[in-house]
Amino acid sequence: MSLETVVEDIRNEARERAEEIRTEGETRANEIVDEAESEAEEILAEKEQEVANRIEREREQKLSSAKLEAKQKRLEARRDVLQEVRADAEESIATLGGDEREELTRSLLDAAAEEYESGNTVRIYGRPDDEDLLTDIVADYDDFEYAGEYDCLGGIVAESEASRVRVNNTFDSILEDVWEDNLQQISSRLFEQ
Incomplete structure (x- = not known):
């Protein structure tokens, strides 16, 4: 066996090993990318849900606040009407x-x-x-x-x-x-x- 043959065999083995390492690297890189994409999708879905929940809470709070304000205005209006009726009754009695x-x-x-x-x-x-x-x-x-x-x-x-x-x-x-x-x-x- 000549030195050239040994060198060529070593080169071939090195190329095969390099190809295996490259293939393994690509496979591992794809797995990491897939995991990262999957994790990113989960995080995105989680954040979207958090935002949706916050929006719903804020909507319910504003709705509740608006209902309370409307009820207070209705009670104030009723109180005003009752005061007017009372004042009218007092005026009728006084006269x-x-x-x-x-x-x-x-x-x-x-x-x-x-x-x-x-x-x-x-x-x-x-x-x-x-x-x-x-x-x-x-x-x-x-x-x-x-x-x-x-x-x-x-x-x-x-x-x-x-x-x-x-x-x-x-x-x-x-x-x-x-x-x-x-x-x-x-x-x-x-x-x-």
Whole structure:
């Protein structure tokens, strides 16, 4: 065997080995690329899902916030309407006149009179505009006297030092009681759904 043959055999073996290494390298490189692409696809899918979840959460939060705001505005509007109805009722009561006002005032004074024993001086207070009416009505009761003004829509406040009883039979106090007792019903009638 000549040296050339040995060199040629070594070269052939080296080429074959180089080809094997190259083939193995390409195979391994393809595997690494495939793994990387697969991993990248998983990461991309994961990130897309995270973004979709975040978008859905934000959408739900905004929707919930919008619903809450709408509910608050609806409640504010209802409260405003109820205040207007109450103001209208107060205006109607304040402007009652004539026989109707006298009749209501007399019945409130009658109810207050039941709280006092005879012989006790009872002072009656009322709306400044009702002074003449109250003076006339009080004249019909023994031991009762008109004592002055009370800031109200009408009706009377009666008090006696002897019994230390104070009766608030003003239109305001009656309206307040009726309003509180019937607010749910009033609201239901105004805002039937």
